[in-house]
Every structure is written in C-alpha cells, then in structure tokens.
Amino acid sequence: MKKRKLTYREAIRECLFEQLNKDKKVILLGEDIGLYGGAHRVTEGLLEQFGSKRIYDTPISELGFVGMAVGAAMTGLRPIVDIQFSDFLTLPMDQIVNQAAKVHYMYGGQLSVPLVIRTPSGAGTGAASQHSQSLEAWFAHVPGLKVVQPSNAYDAKGLLHEAVEDENPVIFFEHKLLYNQASHVPNTYYKIPFGQANVLQEGDDVTVVATGVMVSRVLEAAKELSSYISVEVIDPRTLVPLDMATIIKSVEKTGKLIVVHEAVERYGIGAEIVSQVVERAFDALTCAPLRLAGEAVPIPNNKELERFAIPQVGAIVEAIKSIHTI
Amino acid sequence: MKKRKLTYREAIRECLFEQLNKDKKVILLGEDIGLYGGAHRVTEGLLEQFGSKRIYDTPISELGFVGMAVGAAMTGLRPIVDIQFSDFLTLPMDQIVNQAAKVHYMYGGQLSVPLVIRTPSGAGTGAASQHSQSLEAWFAHVPGLKVVQPSNAYDAKGLLHEAVEDENPVIFFEHKLLYNQASHVPNTYYKIPFGQANVLQEGDDVTVVATGVMVSRVLEAAKELSSYISVEVIDPRTLVPLDMATIIKSVEKTGKLIVVHEAVERYGIGAEIVSQVVERAFDALTCAPLRLAGEAVPIPNNKELERFAIPQVGAIVEAIKSIHTI
Amino acid sequence: MDINLALNMYEMMVKIRAFEEEVMRSSEAKLFHGTTHLYIGQEAVATGVCAHLSDEDYITSTHRSHGHAIAKGLDVDKVMAEIFGKRGGSCKGKGGSMHIADSKRGHLGSNGVVAANIPIAVGAALTLKLEEKSNVVVCFFGDGAINEGAFHEAMNLAAIWSLPIIFVCENNGYGMSTKISDVTNLEQLKEVAKSYNMTSYAVDGNDLEAVYVLSDQVISEVREGSGPVFIESRTYRYAGHSRSDQQVYRSKDEVIAWKDRDPIALFEEKLQGLGVSQIDLLKIRSKVKENVDQALVFAMNSEEPSLEELKTDLYAERVD
Amino acid sequence: MDINLALNMYEMMVKIRAFEEEVMRSSEAKLFHGTTHLYIGQEAVATGVCAHLSDEDYITSTHRSHGHAIAKGLDVDKVMAEIFGKRGGSCKGKGGSMHIADSKRGHLGSNGVVAANIPIAVGAALTLKLEEKSNVVVCFFGDGAINEGAFHEAMNLAAIWSLPIIFVCENNGYGMSTKISDVTNLEQLKEVAKSYNMTSYAVDGNDLEAVYVLSDQVISEVREGSGPVFIESRTYRYAGHSRSDQQVYRSKDEVIAWKDRDPIALFEEKLQGLGVSQIDLLKIRSKVKENVDQALVFAMNSEEPSLEELKTDLYAERVD
Ligand SMILES: Cc1ncc(C[n+]2csc(CCOP(=O)(O)OP(=O)(O)O)c2C)c(N)n1
Ligand SMILES: Cc1ncc(C[n+]2csc(CCOP(=O)(O)OP(=O)(O)O)c2C)c(N)n1
Ligand SMILES: [Mg+2]
Numbered sequence A, B: 001m002k003k004r005k006l007t008y009r010e011a012i013r014e015c016l017f018e019q020l021n022k023d024k025k026v027i028l029l030g031e032d033i034g035l036y037g038g039a040h041r042v043t044e045g046l047l048e049q050f051g052s053k054r055i056y057d058t059p060i061s062e063l064g065f066v067g068m069a070v071g072a073a074m075t076g077l078r079p080i081v082d083i084q085f086s087d088f089l090t091l092p093m094d095q096i097v098n099q100a101a102k103v104h105y106m107y108g109g110q111l112s113v114p115l116v117i118r119t120p121s122g123a124g125t126g127a128a129s130q131h132s133q134s135l136e137a138w139f140a141h142v143p144g145l146k147v148v149q150p151s152n153a154y155d156a157k158g159l160l161h162e163a164v165e166d167e168n169p170v171i172f173f174e175h176k177l178l179y180n181q182a183s184h185v186p187n188t189y190y191k192i193p194f195g196q197a198n199v200l201q202e203g204d205d206v207t208v209v210a211t212g213v214m215v216s217r218v219l220e221a222a223k224e225l226s227s228y229i230s231v232e233v234i235d236p237r238t239l240v241p242l243d244m245a246t247i248i249k250s251v252e253k254t255g256k257l258i259v260v261h262e263a264v265e266r267y268g269i270g271a272e273i274v275s276q277v278v279e280r281a282f283d284a285l286t287c288a289p290l291r292l293a294g295e296a297v298p299i300p301n302n303k304e305l306e307r308f309a310i311p312q313v314g315a316i317v318e319a320i321k322s323i324h325t326i
Numbered sequence C, D: 001m002d003i004n005l006a007l008n009m010y011e012m013m014v015k016i017r018a019f020e021e022e023v024m025r026s027s028e029a030k031l032f033h034g035t036t037h038l039y040i041g042q043e044a045v046a047t048g049v050c051a052h053l054s055d056e057d058y059i060t061s062t063h064r065s066h067g068h069a070i071a072k073g074l075d076v077d078k079v080m081a082e083i084f085g086k087r088g089g090s091c092k093g094k095g096g097s098m099h100i101a102d103s104k105r106g107h108l109g110s111n112g113v114v115a116a117n118i119p120i121a122v123g124a125a126l127t128l129k130l131e132e133k134s135n136v137v138v139c140f141f142g143d144g145a146i147n148e149g150a151f152h153e154a155m156n157l158a159a160i161w162s163l164p165i166i167f168v169c170e171n172n173g174y175g176m177s178t179k180i181s182d183v184t185n186l187e188q189l190k191e192v193a194k195s196y197n198m199t200s201y202a203v204d205g206n207d208l209e210a211v212y213v214l215s216d217q218v219i220s221e222v223r224e225g226s227g228p229v230f231i232e233s234r235t236y237r238y239a240g241h242s243r244s245d246q247q248v249y250r251s252k253d254e255v256i257a258w259k260d261r262d263p264i265a266l267f268e269e270k271l272q273g274l275g276v277s278q279i280d281l282l283k284i285r286s287k288v289k290e291n292v293d294q295a296l297v298f299a300m301n302s303e304e305p306s307l308e309e310l311k312t313d314l315y316a317e318r319v320d
C-alpha cells in the first residue's frame, strides 16, 4: 500500500479544509487569503469552497483583525488568523500578549480565546531582515499562550487540528522553506497532542534537540555521522507546553546535549531547554551542553551571508563531532 | 562630607535635565510628559525649563510617536521617548524591532538610530496584568538593540547618560517600585559604560545574579544569611551587552549560581545567563545552577497573589540556603 | 419618557455616583490595592446607552470601567469586590479595577490598554452578524483613544463589513492631562467617522434624556442591520484621571462650570418637571446608598483568593 | 513646461521603466536572490514628485522601492547591485530590493513593512522643522497602507504639529490581490485627510505633467510652512504584485485599459506636441538602455560581501 504524500502546505490546507467542514464556528481571517490563496498559497481554494462568510480577506490592519479575532473567539467563534510573515506579529503584539493571552486569567476564567494565529517564520528566501525572523521565543515567554512549531507535513496537519480545537490562543509557526517539503500525511482527521516531543531518531551518544526547519538539517547531519556517532534527534514540536521529560530521558542516556534552532541564539529558546536540562539532569551531563543557533544579526539579503547567519548542515555536523569527542 | 542622596526618579530627571542642557539635539517625546510631569512624575519641571520645542506631549499613539522618534534619530536628533508602562511596548514593537534595531544594519551602516526608550516595568502596584509585566527578554533577543535595567538611583543616572550618548536604540527599563528609592547620586555628569556588571557584594559561597528590583531583595537576603553564607551579588546592569566575564569569574570562585529576576522564568533572561555559565564554566560548577523568577501567570490584582507571583526576600533566602547545602 | 424608565435610569446614575464616591473614599483610606479611574460626571452616558441593552448584547469598556459595568447590569457587590481584589469579585480578584467582565451580563471586559477594547468589540460584532442575531455590541472608549491606530483599523473593519456595533466615544476633553484639542485637528470628534463613511452623531453626554433618545434610535437601527454608528458623547470627569492626579492641567473654573451642568442634577430637574417629588428622589438615593454600603461590606468581607489560585484560570479547557 | 526639464523627466521615467524590465528579466533568470516588486506603470508619480526635491530633502519608500530610489537620484548601478545583494549595492548587499537607502541622496530607506515608513518620515519632518530648514519630506506609500494604524497615527502627528511633509499615496487599486474598494468605504482616498484637517488632492498619477504641476505647488507651500499635505496619485502597476503573483484577481481587460494610458506613452505625445522628434526620444531611450545595461554589468561584477561582513554594521559608533 503506497502511502499518500502531501507537502507541508497541502497538509495545512487539508487541515483547514477539514476544520471548516467540521465546525461552522471556524472562520479564517487574513490578508489575501481568498482568491489569491494566501501569500504562501496555503489557503488556495478555500474561499471557493466555503464562501465569504467563512473566509475573510482583510485590509492590511494586523492589529485590527487580530483584535477582531480575539473578540470573535471570546463570543464563540474559532478564528484562524493568517499573518503573512511572522515578522509582522510585531503589529498585533498588543492583542496577542495583553489581550488574547490574558483574557481567560484576568477575567477570572469566565471568557476564553480559542484562536489560532498561523504565520511563517524563518530565513532562506532572500527577503532580508524584515521578512525572515524567527520570533517564537517572545511568545513562549508569555503566560497564556501556546506555541507550536511543526517541522514536517504530518506534524503540521495533526498539530494544527489540535491547535484549532484548543480553547486557548495558539501561535502556530510555519516555516517558509518547509512549504514544499512532502511527507506521508493520512487523509483522515488526526490530532497530535501538545507537549509530546517527537523522537525522530534514537541514539546513544548525543542528544540533539532541534526545532522547525532545523529538524531535517539535524537528521541530515546525523546521517552523515551515523557510521561512528549515534545521535538521538528530538523535535519538541511545541515550545509551550514543552515536553522536557522526553529530552531529559534522552540526556540521561547520552550525557550530551546540543540544541539547534534558527532563531537568534542570544536569549533564544535554546537557553530555556539547556537551563532546564542542567537544572533537572545536571549529574547526567558528561560535558557542557551546546547551543547552535542564529547569529545575533538581522538577516541580510545576500545569499551567502544569509546562509551564514543560520545553522547549516555542515555546522551541525561539526558541533556533533566536537561534543562527541569531549 | 555628606553625600547627596536622590531618588531613582530624581536621578533620572537630573540626567534628562543635564542632557537637554548639554545637547540641543536631545528631545523628549511621550504622553503627559509636559505639564503633568509624566505618568510617574519623572519629567516634572522639564517642559517649564526647556519649552515645547524640546518636550513633546504626544497623542496616545505609541506606534506613531516611536516611529517618529526613529525618523528623527535617523536625521540627527537624539530623541528620548517615554512609554508610560512597559506593557505598552507591545504597540510600537514594529518600530522598535523591525525599524530601529535594523536600520543601521539593513541599510549597510549609512544611517543610525540614536534613540532611547525609557519605560517602567514590573509589578507590585496592584495595576494587574496589563500594567505589571517585565518584558526585557524580548528586546534582549533582538539584534541591534541594547537593553538596560538600572537597579538603583546611581546607576540610573549614569546608565541613562550612556544610553542617550549611544548611537543605537536603547531600551531603558525603569522599575516602578524603585522610583522612590534614594541613594547617593553625584550632582555632576558621569556615565556608566554598558556591559560592566556591578559586583554589589563580594562572597565566596554562592554567586547570585539579579536584575532590577530583585537586586535589593537579594542584598537583603544575603544580609540575612551573612553569618554563615557568603554571597556574591552581581547586577549585570545591561542585558545587551552582557558582561559574562564578571559572572563567570565569580562562578569560578563560588561554584554555585542562582539567577533571580522578576520576569517570567520560562524563556526568560535567566536561561541565557545559566546557559552561558554552563557553556563556559561547566567544570567550575559544583551543582546545578538555579533560577528564581516570575511565575508563568499574568500578574493578578490581588495583593497577596501579586506578591506570590514574584520572588520575594523569603524565597530568595530559601533558594540560597538550598543551593548552599547541596 | 416613561416615568418608571426615567426613575430606573435616575437610580442607575445615582448608583454609579454613590459607588464611585465610595470607591474614592476607600481608595483614600487605602482599603484596596491598585489605582482607579472614576466615572463621576459621566454617568449619563453609560446609563442612557445601556438602558437599551439586554444580557445578550455585548459591551467592551476601558480603564474607566465601573460605570459601564454597573450600567450593563453587573452586581455592585461583585464590582466592588473585584476592585478590592477579592474572590467574590466578578473576576475572582484577578482583574481589579481595570479588568472587570461578566460573561453572563454580556460584559466582555474593561481594558487597561487604551483602544485595545475596540477591535475586540468589532470581533464580537462579527460573531453576532455571522450568527444572524439582532443583538448589538456597544464599544465605550475615551477621546484619547481616537489617536490609537487600533481605533482606526477597527472602525474601518466594522464599516467595510457593516457590523452591528455602536462606537461610543466619551469625550471628556482630556486623555489623562492632555487636552484633546491639542492632539487632534478635528473640530468635532464625530467627524472622524467620515473616513469610514460611517453615520455619526454628537450628543450632550450630560443630558441623560438626549443620550437615551439618540441611543434608542441608533441601537434600533443597528439591530435592524444599518451597520455601525459612531456617537460622540460630550461630557466631563470631575475627579482626577487616576488616584495620583494633581490636576494641574485644568482650571478650577472649568471644573465648576461643568459641575453646574451635572448630569444627575439636570435629570432631577427633569424628573421634578414630570411630577416626581423630592421625597421620591431621596428614597431612591437612600436605597442606592444602602446598596453601595452593602457592596462595601460585601467586598471587605469577601475572602482573599487562596495562593493556589495564582495558577488557576491560566488555560481554558474545552467544553462542548 | 521647460523643454529641458521635460526631457529630463522623460529620461527618468524611461530609465525607471528600463531598469524594472531588466530587474524582471534578471529575476526570471534567477540572477539574484529574493523577491521584487516592480514599479512599471507608476513611473510618473516618483518622477513628477522627486523632480522638486534636492539631496537635502528626504523621502521614505516602500517594498515597491526601485522607482522612488532612482527618481531620488540614486545611482542605478548601486540600486541594481543592492537588488543583487552585492557589496557595491547602496546598502552593501545587506538590504536587497526592499531595503534601499542612500543617506547622501536624502533617501531614508525603503521599507518591507507596509506603512512603517510613514511615522519615520514624520519624524524626519520633525527634525527639519526643529532645525528651521526649508526642506521637506516626501513619504511614498500605497493604497493598502491607509488601513494600517501607523498611517493614521502618523498623519495625525504631522497634522497637529504642522510638519513639512507630503504624503504621497500611490493608489494603484490593489494591495497585493485586494481591491482597495473592498477594504475601504472611502469614495476617494484623499478624503482620509479630512480627519486630520489636512489639505489633500487627487491627481492622475499617469499624467506626469499633472503630477509635476501639483507637486510643484504643494511642495513650495510645504517649504513655506503650510504644514502637511496629502496627495492621492491614481495609477496602476502592470506586473504582478511580486515575483510569485498569478494575477487571478484582475482581468486582462483592466490591465489593457490602463496600458492604453501608459504614463510614458502619454508623455511622449506631449513631448511631440512640444516639437520633440521621435529621434530625440529614441536617443534618450538608448542612452538609458545603456545605463541600465551597465548597471546590470556593474551588479553582476560587483563583489560578494565577505563572510566577516555578516557581523559588521550591527551597532553604530558615535562620531561627533
Ligand atoms: C496604550 C495605552 N497608552 C497609554 C495608557 C495610559 N493611559 C491610561 S488612561 C489614559 C488616558 C485615556 O484618555 P481617554 O481615552 O480620553 O479616556 P479617559 O481617561 O478620559 O476616560 C492614558 C494615556 C494606556 N493605558 N494605554
Ligand atoms: C505590515 C505588513 N503587512 C503585510 C505585508 C505584505 N505585503 C507586502 S506589499 C502588500 C500590499 C501593499 O499594498 P499597497 O500598499 O497598495 O502597495 P502596492 O504593493 O500596491 O504598491 C502586502 C500586504 C507587509 N509587507 N507588511
Ligand atoms: Mg478622555
């Protein structure tokens, strides 16, 4: 039996289709998501299928329509918002952080905000500093939000179903470089629970935790080294909630940890993972954990500089080798 | 000779006065900073002294006037912006992160943004979830910004002078609970360089790194324990640049590290400090470092819950005791 | 105007006034933690507008929240207890003065971020429209909010999608210390609605009857699908902006002139014209005074939340 | 209109057109990394406005940046090299197509965030006003930007402080795929200025002379202290929004109808009326073609930045 493959883009679209079909409360809001099919072609065809009462092409008013989505969610709808580039989350930040994240708590549990914000992050397209950032650490720092970062098509569909059915605001970080990556995706409805890391490859020598587009790069690096280093590769899938148990179990086995992410290393999510491992499995560590992540610079347009700003397979190989020989 | 004391508020005001006096390019922009003297009375008297060409009472348009300040800075002025509560940094986030932080880099070094954003963070006033956050980790994660967090009046004046004379965007986090705290402040002009941590108390047993209002709480805790635990207390003063050398030197002596901050622990600044110490001084550590920081909840209004959300002296004492006995 | 309705609205105004005066006293006596923004002087606006709303209609409100909450039907006990940060408060003491909500009364929350409640209100109106309800949303905000981008984006969204919402701008002349005329070139704030081709009105916000009559017409039209409407309601706050305000930015004379047009006093005159006696008014005032006294007692006696409650209500569970 | 001036402006328009056509070819041939937003069809706007500006006047620009940059006097070599991400680019290859600036030419930068350049432009105008200069700022943005809060906040700030700035809204009918008429209720975009009591005009953005004449008047007035002015310039982009656009949202007929009113062709007719020969025009076009060919060669030959440059230009040093 041949397994059906879908691209990451198609997997997300299929999930949106299934949700729109299943629950009348689900609506989509965003710029150019109708006829145009979204800046990254994810929502193609949905307007035609579900009509303009479910799919809203918005003005360029991120603060306004995210705020609307918060209000709609508080009153019973389940909006899914599309922000064309995650860099533009800077604009609706107040509605995400001071409103969506806090409504349930600050009003004493009376109201809730079942809202998903889908947005692509990451570099690699030459769009430079204002269209290439990875800002997930900000949202992971904010109580009341959940933060999801699918690294492949299968996860994207299952995690997005979970996100849409969650009663809380979820920031769902897609990655531009993944949209065309295909993998097996069941054509049935399924959910992947939040807070369950994915052990993509088991190994005994080094634990590598990676997120987003870095997951496939780490797998590639691990493959390259497979003849003499046995790498365990873990994708947390969700940053909030974060499945530390799986990571710690792995480090207790390997004694060595590397965290790889695309976002800037300084004050990035790797620091939290390293800190928790150190706090909870200090004695298991046989050497200092390592972080490999984005350089502390805006993403430049030049292709080589852009590549150089972000961990590539070669650097990951080197990092694994270096920690393995300690 | 008696040393002159000023409150943190007065020290900041004195610095603003000195800068306005010294450099015609310096202007102040913010809501109610003129006649009203600012929401926290920091700018009292400055409009009367410098007039409305230097001190601008703005409309409630944080994105607009921060953006203006960016443009003014790019063309030769040195604006100092007042944001009434740091929670409202959510609104001008785009101008801070996508513009101010990136202008110098993305335009290849031609233009610069000598801009200071002064804003009070922190809880303790019963103003609840939308007026009590500590969001410094976000800005510390963004290349191109500098991030300052003065913990006393002396530092506030010296660091603010440095900030205003810096050629780059600086986010200057004041703390509401410190405004009335007085300490010695010279009445002459002086600067404190960025990236120089302050060792407030030397000690041999435990290194405690603390920021903002936590510095005085840690000192109090250290005093309480002074008969049998010798605590070294370090205030980094600036998160970007971050003086890791001083922290690492201390940990090499004590072997034990606690980081205390008010902001939410999860994905907070403590994680970066712990990670860097682990990466650079793993062998010096005699036990796992500890973080003591804000709970992952919005700040509630109720006074006891609010206190409970944030490290207090008692909890700091316990943390030091517990790491000391490992 | 129906006399019972008039008396009910009178009661509402004096209830808000008495409540706020009690909050002011309690604040000065430091009986609770945190700042407050009092609605004294503006009572006719919330009263005249909310008189037309049911529990199935929504409002969103601002930092100056107590009047809106009470006018929308919230129990004064629960509002006072919330200001006191007590478990018996409408938000279990987590919200405090600036964050009052009551989902059972259609109150979607007051908000500490100027203008942030405006897009939220528009979103609620989208829900109503999608569900083909004849309910409406009323969004209260101050003159200062019209300079926030959130206001403009939300106005436009409501307008282009013709949503059932009434924007009520309470123009009390100032945002904190800042004269609205210093921060806008508009002659009348209601003109801002033109950019959205939205119907707009200005009304004397100290004249309860005028507010009531205009809201009656506007809210019925919006219920019938007219699309959004903007109302500028001109009024004044008597107290300082918040607890710490020294009021250097306005003259005593200005305050006195407005107090001469006190919304409650003006309406008392009207009621007397309708034959209501001083005694009847006094009865209402003492009843209300009792309510507020009770609210204070309720708030003071209400339990403190337990420390475990710090971590509850962070994430919602789905219930289908 | 002076004939030399007219010929200069003609040259500018055809230069922008030829440049953009070269960028389109290079993009299709994948000669550079990243997307682009072409200005073809809108050339008369930047040309007619910038004709009145000196290097001491400022502009800020958008994602659709090349035309503004060239009209403001940037060297085509440097603009092309920047699009190619090369060290010889105006921003050393760090900015790319959406981030072009030249401090020596008063170009404060094009911007990838819709409307973000508007408050920045207003800030530059504050500097000019404080320094009592007679220079002005021109802020270019699209129709889509008027729905961003940043636009409204910035308009208001410029208006209340009467700053020397001209807001040039290039209404090309669409923000990406979104018809402006679907996302605003304004009949004419210029009416949005009324909310700020700001003078505003609409002009045929395909008629270079009309743009030139209106800008002449407006910019002189602003130099003399009139305060800000808003110009809606109606025009059309021929190419897709960006490289990946399939243009499903508009009809071929619509595109053809606009091409019938091509700004360059219209101006050629005017020039011929003024006695300029086909040969003269051809000469200009070939000169320009050469410039652009050279720019391409320059860009292709320009060095790649060294990897060390990844970390330079992050923080500025103070120089007094
Ligand atoms: C975004 C934001 N900026 C600033 C503040 C601080 N602040 C609180 S109320 C207020 C003035 C609001 O004025 P207005 O909207 O007229 O309401 P009023 O207080 O007059 O009722 C300000 C500046 C805030 N809460 N939110
Ligand atoms: C804040 C923001 N939201 C969305 C985008 C994506 N985007 C880029 S250009 C564009 C359309 C802009 O339309 P308009 O302002 O009319 O300019 P035009 O492209 O027509 O020149 C959009 C939505 C962006 N760059 N910035
Ligand atoms: Mg007001």
Ligand SMILES: [Mg+2]
Residues within 6 Å of the ligand: D142, D143, D144, D170, D171, D172, D173, D174, D175, D176
């Ligand atoms: Mg357009």
